[in-house]
Amino acid sequence: MLFFKKLFLITLILLFWQSVFAVYFNGITFSGTKYIYVKDIAKHYGMTISQNSNFCYLKSQARKIVFEFPKKSAKINGVVVNLLFPADYNSGNSIISEKDFRLVLEPIMNPSVIKKQRVKTIVIDPGHGGEDNGTHSSYSKEKDITLSIAKKVAQQLSSKGYKVIMTRNSDKTVELASRPAVIAKYGADMFISIHANSAKRSISGIETFILAPAGTSSTYTKKIVQTWENGNLYDLNNAKLGYEIQKSLDKLGREDRGLKHARFAILRKATKPAVLIETGFLSNKGEEKLLASSSYQNSIAKCIAAGVTSYTKSAAGNN
Numbered sequence: 001m002l003f004f005k006k007l008f009l010i011t012l013i014l015l016f017w018q019s020v021f022a023v024y025f026n027g028i029t030f031s032g033t034k035y036i037y038v039k040d041i042a043k044h045y046g047m048t049i050s051q052n053s054n055f056c057y058l059k060s061q062a063r064k065i066v067f068e069f070p071k072k073s074a075k076i077n078g079v080v081v082n083l084l085f086p087a088d089y090n091s092g093n094s095i096i097s098e099k100d101f102r103l104v105l106e107p108i109m110n111p112s113v114i115k116k117q118r119v120k121t122i123v124i125d126p127g128h129g130g131e132d133n134g135t136h137s138s139y140s141k142e143k144d145i146t147l148s149i150a151k152k153v154a155q156q157l158s159s160k161g162y163k164v165i166m167t168r169n170s171d172k173t174v175e176l177a178s179r180p181a182v183i184a185k186y187g188a189d190m191f192i193s194i195h196a197n198s199a200k201r202s203i204s205g206i207e208t209f210i211l212a213p214a215g216t217s218s219t220y221t222k223k224i225v226q227t228w229e230n231g232n233l234y235d236l237n238n239a240k241l242g243y244e245i246q247k248s249l250d251k252l253g254r255e256d257r258g259l260k261h262a263r264f265a266i267l268r269k270a271t272k273p274a275v276l277i278e279t280g281f282l283s284n285k286g287e288e289k290l291l292a293s294s295s296y297q298n299s300i301a302k303c304i305a306a307g308v309t310s311y312t313k314s315a316a317g318n319n
């Protein structure tokens with residue numbers, strides 16, 4: 001009897017250990033950061049690996065991951081996903097940072113790791129407004145484009161049964177800090193900020209930003225920031241939500257600029273999963289024309305809503 005009791009206890013401890021430390025890989029320290037071997041990740045996902053000093057490919061029947069060295073971005077099932085640290089090749093082995101595995105790859109590939117939530121109420125945040133025009137093109141202002149797209153996103157989400165709260169419904173000035181505060185005010189479950197981009201004329205495409213996790217650098221910097229922000233409570237969910245939205249927006253056939261990390265104030269202060277979507281470049285002639293058209297805005301809205309729905313299923317534990 002005592003033996004069985006002991007066995008039972010040991011089994012319980014092992015199960016607990018497994019659930020808390022779901023995966024453990026051997027690591028190496030590389031450029032001062034903990035890295036793990038991609039071959040171990042391949043095994044974990046049941047994928048085959050082929051690698052050389054430039055690329056590493058992981059494949060299974062339905063999924064594919066590509067790393068390029070030394071690069072801070074990867075492709076997961078065809079979607080560009082920016083990494084937190086560069087993937088690299090070391091002594092015949094492909095390696096990525098342990099944080100990239102845990103905070104980027106896992107939530108996307110294995111959504112059972114994300115925090116469970118039932119998404120009912122969604123805050124839609126049309127970027128800028130009122131005195132703040134945002135960027136502009138020859139004939140449109142960002143604040144008008146974002147409001148127009150946001151209203152269409154709200155329509156799409158409402159038709160799917162979500163309750164939608166807008167941070168602004170008209171051309172008015174809204175303080176940056178008061179935008180994520182709407183989440184708590186209405187007990188919302190998600191925050192989606194909508195923007196349009198600007199750069200030199202030749203650049204175009206769509207990108208989705210999520211908050212950079214503590215102890216990592218943003219996509220456009222090398223500086224590692226240790227500060228933990230409210231938004232970091234949902235690092236894993238942010239990655240899954242951002243990925244699903246970017247993946248869905250890829251269907252529009254524009255340049256895929258990927259899932260990216262930043263420390264924008266609204267993402268830092270968001271108390272629920274949050275993304276900031278750059279829907280396209282007003283500085284690019286072709287994209288400016290698209291962004292100003294009602295039918296294209298509708299297509300964007302449908303893609304965003306479809307991405308939200310995919311996330312919602314994962315967050316509810318349905319896939």
Ligand SMILES: [Zn+2]
Pocket residue numbers: 127128134135142195196
């Ligand atoms: Zn903007």
